[in-house]
Amino acid sequence: MDSLEEAKAAVVEQFSLFDEWLDKYEYLIELGKDLEAFPVEHKTDEHLIEGCQSRVWLDTELRDGRLYFRADSDAIITKGIISLLIGVYSGRRPEEIASDDFSFVEAIGLRENLSPTRANGLSSMIARIRAEAKAQMS
Amino acid sequence: MVPIEQAKEYPMTLEQARKRFPQLEETVYGKPLVYLDHAATSLRPLEVVRCWEEVSFRKNANLHRAVHYMAQQATAAFEEARATVASFLGAASPREIVFTPGATAAANLLATCLGQSRIEGGHRVAEPYIGAGDCLLVAESEHHSNLVPWQMLCERTGARLVVLPVEEDGSYNLTRLEEALKAAPKLFCIAHISNVLGLINPIAEMAALCHRAGCRVVVDGAQGIVHADVNVCEMGADYYFFSGHKIYAAPGTGVLWARAELLDELPPYMGGGEMIDHVRWEGSTWAEPPYRFEAGTQNLSGVPTLVPALRLLQELRGPEMLANALAVRDYVWEQLLAIQGLRLYGNPSDRSLKVPIFSFSIEGVHHEDLALLLDKMGVAVRSGQMCAEPLMGRIGVTGMVRASFAPFNTLQEAETFIKSLHKAIGMLR
Ligand SMILES: Cc1ncc(COP(=O)(O)O)c(C=O)c1O
Numbered sequence: 057m058d059s060l061e062e063a064k065a066a067v068v069e070q071f072s073l074f075d076e077w078l079d080k081y082e083y084l085i086e087l088g089k090d091l092e093a094f095p096v097e098h099k100t101d102e103h104l105i106e107g108c109q110s111r112v113w114l115d116t117e118l119r120d121g122r123l124y125f126r127a128d129s130d131a132i133i134t135k136g137i138i139s140l141l142i143g144v145y146s147g148r149r150p151e152e153i154a155s156d157d158f159s160f161v162e163a164i165g166l167r168e169n170l171s172p173t174r175a176n177g178l179s180s181m182i183a184r185i186r187a188e189a190k191a192q193m194s
Numbered sequence: 195m196v197p198i199e200q201a202k203e204y205p206m207t208l209e210q211a212r213k214r215f216p217q218l219e220e221t222v223y224g225k226p227l228v229y230l231d232h233a234a235t236s237l238r239p240l241e242v243v244r245c246w247e248e249v250s251f252r253k254n255a256n257l258h259r260a261v262h263y264m265a266q267q268a269t270a271a272f273e274e275a276r277a278t279v280a281s282f283l284g285a286a287s288p289r290e291i292v293f294t295p296g297a298t299a300a301a302n303l304l305a306t307c308l309g310q311s312r313i314e315g316g317h318r319v320a321e322p323y324i325g326a327g328d329c330l331l332v333a334e335s336e337h338h339s340n341l342v343p344w345q346m347l348c349e350r351t352g353a354r355l356v357v358l359p360v361e362e363d364g365s366y367n368l369t370r371l372e373e374a375l376k377a378a379p380k381l382f383c384i385a386h387i388s389n390v391l392g393l394i395n396p397i398a399e400m401a402a403l404c405h406r407a408g409c410r411v412v413v414d415g416a417q418g419i420v421h422a423d424v425n426v427c428e429m430g431a432d433y434y435f436f437s438g439h440k441i442y443a444a445p446g447t448g449v450l451w452a453r454a455e456l457l458d459e460l461p462p463y464m465g466g467g468e469m470i471d472h473v474r475w476e477g478s479t480w481a482e483p484p485y486r487f488e489a490g491t492q493n494l495s496g497v498p499t500l501v502p503a504l505r506l507l508q509e510l511r512g513p514e515m516l517a518n519a520l521a522v523r524d525y526v527w528e529q530l531l532a533i534q535g536l537r538l539y540g541n542p543s544d545r546s547l548k549v550p551i552f553s554f555s556i557e558g559v560h561h562e563d564l565a566l567l568l569d570k571m572g573v574a575v576r577s578g579q580m581c582a583e584p585l586m587g588r589i590g591v592t593g594m595v596r597a598s599f600a601p602f603n604t605l606q607e608a609e610t611f612i613k614s615l616h617k618a619i620g621m622l623r
Contacts, residue, residue: 077570078570132560134560134563174562
């Protein structure tokens with residue numbers, strides 16, 4: 057597995073390949089469509105992330121000292137964004153996730169290109185991933 | 195200049211109309227902006243900004259309060275706006291026109307004051323119009339601004355709120371209204387045109403039924419004033435309100451109209467300067483309407499912009515503009531209905547009722563995704579609950595996309611919208 061730094065750099069590089077924001081969205085849509093199916097029974101209020109305009113669910117599992125995330129959303133671009141996040145952070149140690157600054161999100165310019173409500177949603181997703189990691193720190 | 199009542203006959207061309215709005219020349223993400231969110235707020239035309247500038251630079255003084263020249267100028271500009279609004283609405287007199295910060299503010303003023311002791315013969319004596327046990331009827335498709343203030347009034351007074359259900363096609367059934375009136379509601383609150391459904395409601399017929407049942411009618415004209423000819427007397431409404439910013443005027447302006455005798459009985463809303471007759475420690479007495487409801491320094495730069503704004507609104511209803519607006523509406527309507535899996539909300543068989551406000555959802559596609567992609571293609575539309583959550587619940591959706599057009603949107607812009615919509619759906623499905 058790539059290191060966290062490598063995984064983030066790969067995303068930044070991938071995004072730099074597209075000139076147009078529409079192409080970046082197309083990429084996010086593909087990520088969203090390719091995301092592993094999320095079990096319906098996990099779509100509970102407990103897994104729902106507050107503060108997103110569209111509904112986003114995040115499910116966390118700790119295995120062998122590493123955190124594994126699964127997620128879903130009823131909006132495909134949001135699903136692509138959460139997919140991007142869990143693609144980078146899933147399978148890492150809680151300490152590593154909790155201490156990361158998530159600044160690669162700024163580097164790809166994602167936040168500025170979302171509507172204010174979606175940018176809030178993005179912050180909520182990041183906060184939730186961090187909180188899950190903190191909760192699992194031994 | 196032609197009088198405002200005749201401005202409609204002024205043959206403004208599409209090209210002339212578009213020149214009034216510099217924002218039409220903007221590009222976003224390197225693409226020409228196609229602004230289709232006029233129902234949220236209109237674009238600002240040159241004459242409104244110039245009026246604001248003129249008043250701010252040359253007629254700036256506080257209103258009514260001083261004898262000096264500038265105060266007279268400012269007051270004259272403000273009162274000219276009142277007279278213009280009165281004539282535009284077909285009100286009996288300018289004293290029936292109350293300026294407010296907007297439609298929401300007007301609804302709150304009304305909902306607050308109707309729950310307080312009425313004024314009779316200048317004294318605050320009589321029972322409130324709305325009190326414990328009274329019933330209020332509110333249409334199901336209302337904007338939160340014509341709904342939440344009434345809920346709050348019910349909470350304060352112990353009155354009861356009853357909902358008049360909307361039909362499948364977005365219209366209201368008069369027989370159902372007659373049924374609902376059997377519960378003897380004292381107030382019926384409905385939009386002239388819903389900001390979601392975009393249909394002109396039959397206010398005159400509704401008001402006739404309501405009045406026969408002793409029920410007053412509050413009409414939210416925030417969208418009605420934009421798209422329909424309004425004559426408050428012929429319409430038979432008791433209260434009508436709207437925002438200036440949706441009809442090209444400065445934001446922070448708004449109007450509440452009520453028949454003179456209904457304004458007379460309303461107690462003041464906010465206390466402060468200008469709304470009083472005498473102030474003494476043992477109590478104060480109130481100014482006559484409309485000043486009774488205009489406490490504090492008014493929007494002295496904004497309100498005068500209603501004059502050029504209303505004139506423009508009339509000019510935009512001239513023959514060439516009307517023909518363009520109809521062609522655009524019909525094109526968009528037809529193209530939307532041809533999209534597979536698209537549900538259009540407010541789709542009447544009587545075509546004359548539909549204004550160019552199109553709210554829709556598309557099977558298998560989230561409204562937010564659609565709006566986001568359209569934005570990146572330069573097309574500005576609204577998405578979400580459109581401040582009408584109960585209606586969303588009734589229809590069974592978490593939100594919609596809304597494209598709302600102005601008379602000066604071109605057929606070419608409409609085509610760009612439809613093309614972009616197809617492209618976005620293709621990406622998302
Ligand atoms: C039908 C309707 N009513 C009320 C409002 C509220 O207007 P404002 O926010 O300007 O007070 C709006 C606009 O959003 C509207 O469309």
